[in-house]
Amino acid sequence: MHLSPPLKMFHSSLCSEKSPWKGARRWLFYVMLSLMLGVLVLYSWFSPSWRPLLIQRDDNKTAVNTISPSHYIPSQFYVEYPYQYHFILDEPNRCRQESPFMVVMIPVAPQSKEARDIIRRTWGRENRVLGQLVSYFFLLGKSRIGNDAEPPDEQILNESKKHHDILQSNFLDSYKNLTIKTMVMLEWLSSHCPNTSYAMKIDSDTFLNVRNLVDMLLKAPRHDYMTGLVARGAAVLRDPTSKWFLSPNVFPEDSYPPYALGVGYVLSLDLPKRILEASKKVQAVYIEDVYMGLCMRHLGIQLTDPPRGGLFVVNMPSERTDCYFASVIVTLLHNSEQILDVWNAYETRPDC
Ligand SMILES: *[C@@H]1O[C@H](CO)[C@@H](O)[C@H](O)[C@H]1NC(C)=O
Numbered sequence: 001m002h003l004s005p006p007l008k009m010f011h012s013s014l015c016s017e018k019s020p021w022k023g024a025r026r027w028l029f030y031v032m033l034s035l036m037l038g039v040l041v042l043y044s045w046f047s048p049s050w051r052p053l054l055i056q057r058d059d060n061k062t063a064v065n066t067i068s069p070s071h072y073i074p075s076q077f078y079v080e081y082p083y084q085y086h087f088i089l090d091e092p093n094r095c096r097q098e099s100p101f102m103v104v105m106i107p108v109a110p111q112s113k114e115a116r117d118i119i120r121r122t123w124g125r126e127n128r129v130l131g132q133l134v135s136y137f138f139l140l141g142k143s144r145i146g147n148d149a150e151p152p153d154e155q156i157l158n159e160s161k162k163h164h165d166i167l168q169s170n171f172l173d174s175y176k177n178l179t180i181k182t183m184v185m186l187e188w189l190s191s192h193c194p195n196t197s198y199a200m201k202i203d204s205d206t207f208l209n210v211r212n213l214v215d216m217l218l219k220a221p222r223h224d225y226m227t228g229l230v231a232r233g234a235a236v237l238r239d240p241t242s243k244w245f246l247s248p249n250v251f252p253e254d255s256y257p258p259y260a261l262g263v264g265y266v267l268s269l270d271l272p273k274r275i276l277e278a279s280k281k282v283q284a285v286y287i288e289d290v291y292m293g294l295c296m297r298h299l300g301i302q303l304t305d306p307p308r309g310g311l312f313v314v315n316m317p318s319e320r321t322d323c324y325f326a327s328v329i330v331t332l333l334h335n336s337e338q339i340l341d342v343w344n345a346y347e348t349r350p351d352c
């Protein structure tokens, strides 16, 4: 007969003539111990404040969010993700039907119709570049969270019917929720664009040189590829008044792993699915681009630097040649109205 150790003990204690009660007591002790351990494991599985311990178990000492159980997790640093959000305005077939080489995803606030119109009239018009198709979509959350059955805002619905370029998900659109926006974008890309090679995520107050972008991508790897302005060794901001403050409890390391600045980055379309898998293991912090970097580290995928410097620009030089915008891929502007001037200068540029 094969008995597991506690049962064996039980068996022998029953058969033992000398001290039946001693054996039974020891058996009881083991049962209680197993029960307590079981309760502890269950508790740590279901209790949010303990979950990081288990979730980060496989993270190979470069632990991202390893938090001691005695620390309270301040929820203002995390966003509600993973979570089942859904699109209340969608273009479910466009990407599959158009089969573009690249999609450009533009996160924008619901009320910023003006910014969307400016992009539609400038770089968002560049649909065929160097023989490649490029599609554009705007990513919106909701301006307020009401009843889920409530119809979408009529103005945005009209805009969507007219342009067929709006993807609106049902989370509250806010700065602190940008990570959610990026994650639902990745969900959308992985389920709607089976025949697309790259996606670019770009802010709405930027200049984008689509031609230079496509030119770079035609020579780029098709897999495990993410590029942009890659920050390496960026310090974690510990000043509580900073816009990007993160407390040491949430992220104990002094510097972030490499990440591509959120103003504009590109990824090959094998990555959305993998980043989504990683997001089940890496707690979602509110700093969107940093969170992408944390997921990339979890996946063990290196970020790629652009082929040369000066392609992704956050601090636009005040002294610019006429050929400046012909030479970059992305430049952050002061606001989206500035795109109109810049675009005009770009289109009427001399030979560069
Ligand atoms: C842990 O990470 C190091 C360096 O990143 C790597 O060399 C090693 O193979 C990893 N070990 C495991 C078990 O993943």
Ligand SMILES: *[C@@H]1O[C@H](CO)[C@@H](O)[C@H](O)[C@H]1NC(C)=O
Residues within 6 Å of the ligand: 154, 155, 158
């Ligand atoms: C939406 O479009 C309809 C029909 O074209 C129009 O009657 C309505 O005024 C529009 N609503 C808004 C808010 O623009």
Ligand SMILES: *[C@@H]1O[C@H](CO)[C@@H](O)[C@H](O)[C@H]1NC(C)=O
Residues within 6 Å of the ligand: 080, 145, 170, 171, 172, 173, 174, 176, 177, 180
């Ligand atoms: C983020 O979105 C979620 C889901 O809609 C919402 O519950 C939460 O209040 C939002 N947080 C912020 C800071 O806007």
Ligand SMILES: *[C@@H]1O[C@H](CO)[C@@H](O)[C@H](O)[C@H]1NC(C)=O
Residues within 6 Å of the ligand: 099, 100, 101, 195
């Ligand atoms: C995928 O895209 C290429 C061009 O990018 C096209 O030639 C091909 O027909 C597309 N395949 C499908 C299944 O749509």
